[in-house]
Amino acid sequence: MEKITLQRVIPAVFSQHPPTDSDIWDRTVTFSKGKNYLLEAASGKGKTSFCSYLHGSRADYAGHILFDEKDVARISPDTWGEIRRASLGILFQGLRLFPELTALENVQLKNRLTRFQADEWIEEAFARLGIADKISAPVAKISFGQQQRVALIRGLCQPLDFLLLDEPVSHLDEENSRRAGQLLLEEAARQGFGIIATSIGKHVDLPYHEILHL
Amino acid sequence: MNLIRKLLLYKHLSWTQLTGFFIAGLVGMGIVLFGVQAWSDVHPFFSPDDGFIKKDYIVITKRIGTLGLLNRQGNLFTPDEQAELARQPFVDRVGAFTASRFQVSAGIEVQGSGFATDMFFESVPDEFVDTKSEQWTFSPGDEEIPIVVPRNYLNLYNFGFAQSRDLPKVSEGVIGMLRLTVRVAGNGRRDTYKGKITGFSNRLNTILVPRAFMTWANDYYGSAANAAGNPARLIIETGNPANKEIARYFQERGYEAENDKLNDGSVVWFLNLLTTFVVGIGLLICALALYLLTISIYLIIQKNSEKLRNLSLLGYRSREIAAPYQALVVGVNIIVAALSLAGTLVARAFYIPFLTKIWPEFSPGGVWPALLCGLSLFLLICLLNIVAVRARIKKV
Numbered sequence: 310m311e312k313i314t315l316q317r318v319i320p321a322v323f324s325q326h327p328p329t330d331s332d333i334w335d336r337t338v339t340f341s342k343g344k345n346y347l348l349e350a351a352s353g354k355g356k357t358s359f360c361s362y363l364h365g366s367r368a369d370y371a372g373h374i375l376f377d378e379k380d381v382a383r384i385s386p387d388t389w390g391e392i393r394r395a396s397l398g399i400l401f402q403g404l405r406l407f408p409e410l411t412a413l414e415n416v417q418l419k420n421r422l423t424r425f426q427a428d429e430w431i432e433e434a435f436a437r438l439g440i441a442d443k444i445s446a447p448v449a450k451i452s453f454g455q456q457q458r459v460a461l462i463r464g465l466c467q468p469l470d471f472l473l474l475d476e477p478v479s480h481l482d483e484e485n486s487r488r489a490g491q492l493l494l495e496e497a498a499r500q501g502f503g504i505i506a507t508s509i510g511k512h513v514d515l516p517y518h519e520i521l522h523l
Numbered sequence: 524m525n526l527i528r529k530l531l532l533y534k535h536l537s538w539t540q541l542t543g544f545f546i547a548g549l550v551g552m553g554i555v556l557f558g559v560q561a562w563s564d565v566h567p568f569f570s571p572d573d574g575f576i577k578k579d580y581i582v583i584t585k586r587i588g589t590l591g592l593l594n595r596q597g598n599l600f601t602p603d604e605q606a607e608l609a610r611q612p613f614v615d616r617v618g619a620f621t622a623s624r625f626q627v628s629a630g631i632e633v634q635g636s637g638f639a640t641d642m643f644f645e646s647v648p649d650e651f652v653d654t655k656s657e658q659w660t661f662s663p664g665d666e667e668i669p670i671v672v673p674r675n676y677l678n679l680y681n682f683g684f685a686q687s688r689d690l691p692k693v694s695e696g697v698i699g700m701l702r703l704t705v706r707v708a709g710n711g712r713r714d715t716y717k718g719k720i721t722g723f724s725n726r727l728n729t730i731l732v733p734r735a736f737m738t739w740a741n742d743y744y745g746s747a748a749n750a751a752g753n754p755a756r757l758i759i760e761t762g763n764p765a766n767k768e769i770a771r772y773f774q775e776r777g778y779e780a781e782n783d784k785l786n787d788g789s790v791v792w793f794l795n796l797l798t799t800f801v802v803g804i805g806l807l808i809c810a811l812a813l814y815l816l817t818i819s820i821y822l823i824i825q826k827n828s829e830k831l832r833n834l835s836l837l838g839y840r841s842r843e844i845a846a847p848y849q850a851l852v853v854g855v856n857i858i859v860a861a862l863s864l865a866g867t868l869v870a871r872a873f874y875i876p877f878l879t880k881i882w883p884e885f886s887p888g889g890v891w892p893a894l895l896c897g898l899s900l901f902l903l904i905c906l907l908n909i910v911a912v913r914a915r916i917k918k919v
Contacts, residue, residue: 366836386917387840394838405833407530418526419837467838 310376310396310470313340313363318372320358332521333359335372340505342470345497345515348507350523356507357402359523360475363505364399365389394423395468402475404460408449412440412459415448420466434462438488454480461489469502477506478513490514527834528847535826536851540819545855547812552863552900554805560867560893561874562798580651580726582620582758582781583773599753604776613761613769618648619754620729621737625709625744629718632704639704644670645729646737651758654722661736663743667717668705671731674723695723709744727758728781813904816855817911820848824915831919845909845916852908860901867893 315338319327327335333348334355340346350356361367362374365381374381376392384392406415413431420426435441438458443451448459457480464472472493478486490513497504506513507523585598600608600619609617623644630639652659658669681692703718724731761769773780824831834844868890875887 364836366832386835390835390838390840392838393836399836401836405836407830407833410526410530414526414529418530418834421526422838 310392311342312377313471314338314373314375316373316375318362318370318374320355320362321369321371323355324371328354331523333523338521340471340503342503343501344518345504346506347512347515347517347520348505348523349512349520350507350509352509354523356509356523357475360399360401360473360507363471363473364393364397396470397473398464398467398469398471399473400457400460400464400475400477402479404453404456406448406456406460406463409447411445411447412451412455413444415459416463416466419463423467425468426466431462431466434465434492437492438462439485452480454482454485457481458485458489461492465492465496469496469500471503471505472497474504474506474513476508479509479511486511487514527839527843528850530830530834531823531827531844531847535823537819537822540815540822541855544812544816544819545859547808547815548856548859548904549862549866551805551808551810551812552859552897553866555802555809555900556805556863556867556893556897557870558798558802558805559896560871560890562794562802563892564871564875564887565878566794579762580653580758580760581769582726582728582756583778584756584781586777586779599755600757601753605754605757608757608759611768611772613772614759615762616650616760618651618758618760620756620758621646621734621741621754622752623737624741624746624752625707628706629703630706631701637704639706642730644732644737644740645756646732646734647727647758649734651727651760652724652731653726654724656721658719658721659733661733661739663739665716667719668732668736669721670703670718671722671724671727672720673728673730674725675728677723698723707740707744710746712744729756809900809904813907816852817908820852820908820912821915824848824912824919828919831916835919841913841916845913848912848916849909852912853905856901856905856908860897864893864897867897 315333315336317335317337318333319335323334331354332338348356348359358367358370362370363381365384368382376384407418410418412435416431420431432441432444435444438461440451440455440458443455443459448456451459457477461477478489481489493504493513494515496502504515506515506517585600587598605617605619608614626641627644628639628641631637649659652671654671656669659671661668677693677695677698684690685692698720701720703720705716705718707714707716772778831844835841871890871893878887
């Protein structure tokens with residue numbers, strides 16, 4: 310997948326009163342592979358809706374979203390599975406980790422599906438993000454900031470054309486946020502994927518090519 | 524995959540529900556398999572010839588009036604009457620009883636002493652004999668004559684005579700080992716044969732010998748004086764003995780039908796009814812067990828719906844998500860099927876010797892009915908469950 314295009318997409322809840330000052334809603338926007346985008350917005354502007362539409366878990370919008378030339382409305386459930394394991398990744402705001410599994414098991418659940426990263430890479434990522442000591446802890450027992458880092462490692466365990474980040478560093482301090490950004494950039498450089506990050510102010514430190522307002 | 528299994532099953536499995544299915548499934552399938560196996564083991568005994576039992580036979584005679592005493596030919600069927608009867612739409616086949624035209628006496632000799640009695644033989648075309656065996660043949664020069672007697676005779680001895688005198692009851696197998704001494708005389712000739720009782724007939728209330736013997740013996744021993752008589756009894760084969768046309772026709776001609784109520788048909792009918800009932804109950808329990816299993820898996824899926832959704836967002840396909848549930852279903856069903864089959868075989872090992880004891884000629888069939896039935900039931904249950912689980916997961 311080389312580009313994602315939004316053609317006059319507008320969430321169903323906004324259809325009565327379309328926002329006029331948005332760079333995304335009701336506009337035609339194209340995101341290209343290899344570039345980094347930051348979407349800034351106050352709460353309630355539809356950041357999470359935006360990520361959900363692109364990731365195919367919600368479809369309550371008007372307009373069209375195209376992956377290259379293909380309208381996502383015509384993608385079958387099994388093909389979505391294929392896309393989610395081979396080209397499109399996401400870090401959910403709510404993380405969607407499995408609390409009864411350990412941090413490592415959560416990552417392996419994804420990596421065994423894609424067989425993308427080596428076990429050594431995963432261990433090193435835990436160490437670099439400062440959570441090596443939590444690798445065998447059940448996710449339910451670690452802090453939200455630590456969970457965010459586990460989710461990031463899991464998100465990188467697959468081939469990517471685009472990575473959606475829904476407020477990825479909201480609970481990280483400056484130092485950890487910087488380390489997370491470093492890891493992201495390394496992987497992005499290695500694979501050449503595009504990053505679309507959302508933020509309500511605090512954002513992961515990346516060289517953004519474009520900053521858009523929702 | 525074991526991560527998924529850990530995630531989706533172990534934490535949420537209700538062991539009580541699973542045990543419930545297990546027991547219900549075991550009982551249901553056990554009953555079905557046992558019913559089918561027992562039926563297939565016992566069934567051949569009651570219906571020596573499957574095709575035969577479907578049809579019905581009526582033995583007819585002419586009413587014997589006072590005039591019959593004076594007119595010996597009056598109660599015989601003429602060739603014209605036989606031909607007319609054969610043309611009736613309700614008649615499939617007609618066979619004539621042929622009486623012996625020579626003197627017969629039969630006796631039992633045990634260590635030199637014994638007793639003998641005058642008797643007679645009759646024969647019908649072989650296709651009307653209901654207890655045929657390979658021994659039912661005769662060719663001139665043979666020393667042994669196969670004989671079929673009415674089952675009533677045996678019952679009369681066993682339940683009447685032996686009962687009242689405290690004598691041992693004898694089985695058909697024992698009777699089959701007896702050798703009668705049959706003396707045949709006529710036409711200036713006199714010979715001795717061995718008689719062997721090869722079967723007991725419910726249908727034919729007479730002492731039967733093979734038609735081949737009768738034809739030859741009537742010719743060889745029969746005196747010319749009473750030659751070529753018309754038959755006094757006929758047997759007809761009909762598809763539907765309840766046909767009103769038959770009664771009307773018999774009424775018109777003054778024919779009488781011998782009752783043939785004590786036939787295997789009703790026993791087989793009862794056996795079939797009983798088996799259908801038992802197997803039906805077994806199937807019902809199986810269906811309920813299947814329902815229980817499906818419901819409890821639906822419940823687990825419902826409890827896990829958020830997880831299933833998250834897995835799907837991670838890129839898992841619905842068949843990968845369904846796999847642990849389906850594996851569980853197949854696994855439990857394999858155990859249920861294997862145990863029911865084992866239970867059936869164990870029960871069979873108990874009833875086979877018992878049946879062999881009361882019916883010496885009882886020969887059990889194979890175990891393939893239970894095997895086949897168990898396998899198809901297993902496949903059916905698995906298939907239904909797999910489809911149900913898959914459909915439910917797609918909805919989440």
